[in-house]
Amino acid sequence: MSGYPSSRSERVVIVGASLTGLHAADALRDGGFTGHITLVGAEPHPPYDRPPLSKRVLAGRMSADSTGLPQRQDLDAHWRLGNAAVALDRDARTVTLEDGTTLGFDKLLIATGTRARRWPDPDEAALTGVLSIRTREDAVELQARLAARPGRVLVIGAGFVGSEVASVCRELGLDVTVVERSAAPLAGALGAWAGTAAGRLQRRHGVDLRTDTSVVELEGDADGRLRRARLSDGAVLDVDVAVVALGAVRNVEWLAGSGLTVDSRGVRCDPYCRAVDADGRPCDDILAAGDVACWPHPLYEGLLAVEHWDNAVRQARVAATTILHGPVREHTALPTFWSNQFGLNIKVVGVPGRADQVAVLQGSVERAAFVAAYGRGGRVIGALAVNTPRALDAYAEMISRRMSFPPDLNAADAPDPVHVLDLAVPAAG
Template sequence: MREEGFTGSLTMIGDEPYEPYDRPPLSKQILLGRATADHTLLPRRRAIDAEWRLGVPATGLDMAARRVRLGDGDEVEYDRLLIATGVRARPWPKEDEAELDGVFVLRTRDDAYALERSLAQSPRRVLVIGAGFTGSEIASACRERGIAVTVAERAAAPLVGALGGVIGAVAAELHHENGVDLRCGVMVTGLEGDSTGRVRTAHFSDGNSVEADVVVVALGATRNTEWLAGSGLGAGPRGIACDAGCRAFDIRGIVTDDIYVAGDVARSPHPLFGYQFLSLEHWGNAVSQAETAAHNMMSESADRRPHIWVPAFWSSQFGVNIKSVGVPTMGTEIVIAQGALNERRFTGVYGYQGRVIGAVTFDQSKWLQFYQQQIETTAPFPPPFPTVDRRLEGQHPRDADFPDPSVPTHGPTVTLSGYAPDDRRLTFTPARH
């Protein structure tokens, strides 16, 4: 907003006591002991000249009076409000077991510091519950530190919810090859502590158990929207619904003009993906969406622009750099377009209804920009290009093998933003006055 020319008062409210910091290193460099948590502070792009209200959460919103209530009883007035409350780690559901010493989640700087300190004490075994990206990165850090680790995943393989079964099988091999005790198709039914209140044993749904000194719960995230209950804003467990210009909807489906949403907590329609409401827990999306929201908060309606950033994500685990672009979870088919699965160096391209919808690379990120262009131009699937590596496994598309989600990850298809779904490539130019 300062870059856009805003000179008024700016108040920053945050429930953590720290100024903005970088979260990706928490499950990578921090857990490896290569950096300390206080070295993750984000650099300032410019002087912000803001009043910082840190360590005090927002607890309520009065849309009519344009006020945000805080946990300390104070209230903050606004002319424009940006909600970027993000997500928090989903805790272990049994509260008495979650409070055992040695049971951790990983989301905040404090979480990372506490977990790294525990890993530095060389536990005999760590149990990671959940083999998504965060759980897999934690397991990778444990193995790199020489710590025995068991990973429990209810699905058939790691990463299947994000990348499907074809890629999940490769991820499982990475776990096994790096000495991870991977248990798939099972659930942890309970955690047992000793007389001192420290976790010692985990019990599985298949009747087996494992002894562990440290348990890390990596069961995904919960969007921070509870504080908006009763506010009249369109907020719920899947986030806060907003239009393509980041303006929040109220519970009647009417767009507001003074409340904006950005980052992990936002659910916004994307013109490249059938106007599905996408909830994205991506670093780059938060940055891009914040820039769009700031511009629109400062602009007249004719000068506002849509948020059309193409989703992108990266992870580093077991020495492999994994990157994705687009929305692989929408894909029904996958083709290995470059490289080979058994070499752990490949590019997988996802298709949906005859068009390229996403791509993932293992140590082959040079191809991502090319496939991002294919996504942006709604290129046909399977890719017809001579660049496709015609090895045996890459000749024909196969079922991407995503599990049936118990809870939908996207909202209904809508066209509220006014951009035609059949636009093959969207170009926006400044309005002339």
């Protein structure tokens, strides 16, 4: 079969009953698609919102059951929840599910997202009190353990999720140690300069932050309960709860042998969300979107792999357009994400993690209200706003217009003089 869905007999299968999957199905119906839609989900729940799990749910201000995503319309979809996809046969155009069911499709959208990276030692990971936070069940268990007032919480990893968990612990009055193997928290996403400022902030709020350090062993008692953590600097910590926040793993194992280009960055696709096969050709009938996808962006070298709410929604709608009309609309939206931690609202646009320079252009770091622009190769590629979220629209425009770095804003609240700092640049990708 060729072409694009136009009749009631067409079958679209969306693997991933997630934020991406929900918005893709919604966009298909908005676009006039009247065919059959099936949404497949590994979890037993309908689509729900994950960002509140590490914030409001952990703090006890919101129940996990309240995180369900609203549906704007009756999708008239067939839901296969709690039944993960395990194989894709491109030639037969079928997806096999965990229970052995085979689903045929005319168009397939891969939206399987990511899962939390587990602690590498299986026996240590199985200790009672060693947790991650990705699913509703994770959040419910961790919230209950925090509510029980543990003696000390250990957070392994100081990215955004780890930092948010630490923030909630301090909000609850709990002792928390954060162990980060790099020189500063958030450095991978925001660079060492912002990471150093974030580290000072965490320590001011009472976090026991250990940088340039790793956890080498988790120890339990005879009943299999976590009791201690041994660090690379020789320290031994008595801990009751350990939150493993070591990033995410893309859910692509089920695509082994499918002939698609898949690696640790996810499913490679073109700007129209069409999955790319092993020969580098886009597939008209198989698409990918959301956290599981990586794709070329006109403003950045190489491929982008973005694990953020805004990208999931925007890319889902581009994928739906391609399903309906073919390659007519590229996914060129700038990555945007936000976080709330330690009393700060942090918002980012672009890709600061690829920058080689940074400069504060508005406000004051000392007053925790500022905007910093990030540059690479002499042009603006990203921006960070702390407690000034409305300022970012102008910076997004600078990125899109490939403005030179640092931009001359003549802002009334600009530092005098503006200092440009050099950053260490990680390898692309």
